Amino acid sequence: MNFRLFAAALLPLLPSAFALDGVIQIHDPSTLVRCDGKFYTWGTGGSPLVSDDGWTWRRGAVPPVTGLAPDVIRLGDRYYMYVAHNAGGQPHAQIDMISSPTLDPESPQFKWEKGGEVASTDGVEDCNGIDPGLLLDPKTGKLWLTYGSYFGTIRIVELDPKTGRRVDPKPKPVDLAINCEASIMIFHDDWYYLLATHGSCCQGANSNYNIRVGRSRSPTGPFVDHDDLDMMQGGGKLFLGSESRVVGPGHFGRLDLGDGVEVFSYHYEADLDRGGASVLAIRPLLWRDGWPVAGDNAKTGSYQLRSVRTGTALELAVEGVPLTSGRGGGARGGRGPGRAAPPGATAPGAPSGATPVAAGEATPGGGRGRGPGGGMFAGTGSPIPPQDVAVVSKNWPAGNVDTRMANYLDQAQQKWTISPAPNAGGYPGAPYFKITVAGTDRALAATADAELTTVPAFTGAPEQLWCIQQLTDGSYRIRPNTVPGVKEPLALSAAGAGFATLAKFNPASDRQRWHLQGL
Amino acid sequence: MITPRKIFCALAASLFTLAATRPALAADSKAPGIAASPVLKPATAGSVPAGPEGFLTRWLVLDPIPGDGRVTDSAIRAAATKEYFANQNSVMPRDGDKVTIAGYSLFSRDGNEVKVATADYTWHAVDCSRHNLNLYHLAFFQGKPTSNVVFWGVTVVNSPDEISGVRLAVGSNAGSVWWVNGQEVTAVYGDKQTTIDDSVSRKLTLKKGANIVRFLVVQNAGMVDCCARFLDANDQPLSRLTFTLTDPAAK
Numbered sequence: 001m002n003f004r005l006f007a008a009a010l011l012p013l014l015p016s017a018f019a020l021d022g023v024i025q026i027h028d029p030s031t032l033v034r035c036d037g038k039f040y041t042w043g044t045g046g047s048p049l050v051s052d053d054g055w056t057w058r059r060g061a062v063p064p065v066t067g068l069a070p071d072v073i074r075l076g077d078r079y080y081m082y083v084a085h086n087a088g089g090q091p092h093a094q095i096d097m098i099s100s101p102t103l104d105p106e107s108p109q110f111k112w113e114k115g116g117e118v119a120s121t122d123g124v125e126d127c128n129g130i131d132p133g134l135l136l137d138p139k140t141g142k143l144w145l146t147y148g149s150y151f152g153t154i155r156i157v158e159l160d161p162k163t164g165r166r167v168d169p170k171p172k173p174v175d176l177a178i179n180c181e182a183s184i185m186i187f188h189d190d191w192y193y194l195l196a197t198h199g200s201c202c203q204g205a206n207s208n209y210n211i212r213v214g215r216s217r218s219p220t221g222p223f224v225d226h227d228d229l230d231m232m233q234g235g236g237k238l239f240l241g242s243e244s245r246v247v248g249p250g251h252f253g254r255l256d257l258g259d260g261v262e263v264f265s266y267h268y269e270a271d272l273d274r275g276g277a278s279v280l281a282i283r284p285l286l287w288r289d290g291w292p293v294a295g296d297n298a299k300t301g302s303y304q305l306r307s308v309r310t311g312t313a314l315e316l317a318v319e320g321v322p323l324t325s326g327r328g329g330g331a332r333g334g335r336g337p338g339r340a341a342p343p344g345a346t347a348p349g350a351p352s353g354a355t356p357v358a359a360g361e362a363t364p365g366g367g368r369g370r371g372p373g374g375g376m377f378a379g380t381g382s383p384i385p386p387q388d389v390a391v392v393s394k395n396w397p398a399g400n401v402d403t404r405m406a407n408y409l410d411q412a413q414q415k416w417t418i419s420p421a422p423n424a425g426g427y428p429g430a431p432y433f434k435i436t437v438a439g440t441d442r443a444l445a446a447t448a449d450a451e452l453t454t455v456p457a458f459t460g461a462p463e464q465l466w467c468i469q470q471l472t473d474g475s476y477r478i479r480p481n482t483v484p485g486v487k488e489p490l491a492l493s494a495a496g497a498g499f500a501t502l503a504k505f506n507p508a509s510d511r512q513r514w515h516l517q518g519l
Numbered sequence: 520m521i522t523p524r525k526i527f528c529a530l531a532a533s534l535f536t537l538a539a540t541r542p543a544l545a546a547d548s549k550a551p552g553i554a555a556s557p558v559l560k561p562a563t564a565g566s567v568p569a570g571p572e573g574f575l576t577r578w579l580v581l582d583p584i585p586g587d588g589r590v591t592d593s594a595i596r597a598a599a600t601k602e603y604f605a606n607q608n609s610v611m612p613r614d615g616d617k618v619t620i621a622g623y624s625l626f627s628r629d630g631n632e633v634k635v636a637t638a639d640y641t642w643h644a645v646d647c648s649r650h651n652l653n654l655y656h657l658a659f660f661q662g663k664p665t666s667n668v669v670f671w672g673v674t675v676v677n678s679p680d681e682i683s684g685v686r687l688a689v690g691s692n693a694g695s696v697w698w699v700n701g702q703e704v705t706a707v708y709g710d711k712q713t714t715i716d717d718s719v720s721r722k723l724t725l726k727k728g729a730n731i732v733r734f735l736v737v738q739n740a741g742m743v744d745c746c747a748r749f750l751d752a753n754d755q756p757l758s759r760l761t762f763t764l765t766d767p768a769a770k
Binding site (some may be wrong): 320393451501503 | 591592593686688706707708709711713717718719720721722750754762
């Protein structure tokens with residue numbers, strides 16, 4: 001079998017870069033909601049999904065009322081589910097509410113109670129009363145319900161946060177947007193954002209669903225996009241469209257995990273790597289220039305782990321081997337020789353047995369680091385290959401090796417590979433990762449005194465598992481699953497430009513914020 | 520085509536080369552002395568409190584000792600383990616004390632063997648007016664070499680209580696190694712510029728009373744200085760410390 005055929009045969013077995021683990025088939029998922037440590041969502045037709053960690057999902061309990069595209073919100077000590085169903089042919093529809101003190105069917109308190117209709121459309125008016133979306137307004141404490149689907153407008157009505165029912169059914173609902181569905185409002189930085197799905201659904205890989213957004217200072221609009229186009233005129237800034245092997249994102253829901261981490265749930269109409277099934281997805285929610293942006297879960301790859309605070313990169317605390325022989329030692333404050341090759345090492349490209357050379361030191365016949373082409377800035381005249389970690393690492397200690405931070409120089413001890421740790425669970429949107437020195441099995445680990453080390457080989461121990469979550473500013477927080485003997489969660493922290501440790505995450509600081517710069 | 524930029528680069532490169540190969544300054548008996556430095560003064564008697572930023576500003580520093588000018592990891596490790604003088608990791612000298620360092624050989628960065636003659640070196644008690652200890656001034660204003668040298672320094676940090684979970688946070692130009700109460704706690708490798716809190720130790724405990732902080736700074740060329748302070752468990756500077764140059768335990 002040639003490689004292409006082998007790859008084609010293997011492809012269906014590989015998870016999508018965005019796909020969650022376990023049973024994730026769902027359509028029109030409700031906003032993720034947490035109850036007693038578990039995550040829940042329901043889709044059209046009931047289709048419940050539940051997860052202990054937000055990464056691995058399984059089927060949950062079907063509620064007593066099922067229908068179209070529910071949304072769920074916690075109000076006080078109860079959970080409220082809003083479910084739509086067609087009362088006749090579209091757009092004749094209504095939205096009903098049920099509530100329960102818990103979402104866990106195993107709990108003795110678990111009991112859905114019917115709360116009645118909260119909104120409807122008569123089949124004539126210019127709205128289709130389905131696809132509820134809830135916002136408990138953090139500014140005013142009011143509860144808002146938006147709904148609607150293509151037939152006309154997206155509407156908003158006010159609910160009572162104490163009962164989940166309409167405050168007053170008499171006022172005419174306010175129109176917010178047109179020709180879209182799956183609407184929901186979120187609030188950020190004194191702006192109300194209306195997210196809604198444009199395009200067509202329910203056509204598998206041909207669905208051109210995409211999530212759009214407009215914003216307003218008022219929950220009743222007008223919502224305009226970045227181009228000042230009112231959503232009542234079809235406006236909407238693209239928030240998320242189809243990508244690569246996943247098609248038709250829709251039904252946005254926001255979940256704030258706290259401490260600067262927000263995620264959003266949604267579905268893809270078709271995950272091509274899962275046979276075109278409609279699947280649940282979770283990604284980080286970022287904020288840039290006053291607009292929500294779809295972030296990225298950490299993905300397998302090799303990275304420089306660079307501190308936002310210091311600009312220096314995490315590295316193994318070993319003497320680096322320069323990629324070139326340098327350009328001479330300097331006499332001003334900041335110039336001079338860099339790091340030397342370890343004993344026995346030779347300059348890259350040098351013939352076997354050549355004289356060891358250190359950065360900034362003289363190379364025979366070349367002056368102080370001059371290349372063969374003449375002039376100290378001429379380089380070598382040919383591409384310099386990446387460092388061979390198998391060669392460089394021969395000089396590294398065999399046991400645990402500390403870490404430190406330094407300016408990035410593309411040296412082997414500065415490159416880290418992030419890859420999912422098998423069967424280790426995860427967190428909303430991503431699995432636990434192992435972080436190894438690229439090209440080796442040497443793994444980053446937390447120590448019992450809440451510091452960092454690297455162990456010679458990854459064993460799967462919880463202190464070697466890392467939760468890598470994108471923060472709302474686009475940087476990442478990197479936390480070990482476990483720090484031996486420490487109960488509170490700690491995160492990788494730049495204590496100084498040259499040293500990283502583990503510390504409690506401080507959202508107001510850059511100390512625990514990292515860039516994953518792909519290599 | 521020769522452009523102004525290329526000319527500038529060539530001139531700059533020439534200057535670097537000249538500076539790098541310039542012979543070290545010979546000791547000059549007519550040098551004005553450390554007191555001429557705008558940022559170093561002879562230390563006063565008694566103790567000095569840490570400022571709000573916590574920097575260690577009172578030090579005993581030994582005259583610069585000739586070194587090979589290498590600042591790689593292994594070169595700094597070699598410098599830190601070389602015995603220059605007896606009890607170098609435990610001595611608490613007084614201002615004006617002298618140590619005699621027996622002659623030795625070293626290999627300069629261009630591979631030439633340099634013989635260093637037996638000589639006496641003097642400890643100087645100084646106060647810093649800034650956060651950093653300007654070792655360049657300490658050498659320059661005595662007319663002593665500022666390049667290809669190493670500096671030993673020591674101070675006494677007095678803590679009102681036993682304080683656990685603190686870190687020694689240092690910066691240096693160029694490399695350095697740091698000890699607290701005889702234990703190596705952190706180091707700076709490479710040709711670094713002094714940055715506040717560059718290298719930070721793992722968590723340690725300051726004893727109630729006197730704690731000895733010692734450093735070795737390894738210099739290649741150009742500016743040479745260092746800074747240090749203790750950070751508490753919340754990464755805030757420890758400002759309730761005082762600094763003296765007398766170890767009560769040594770009495």
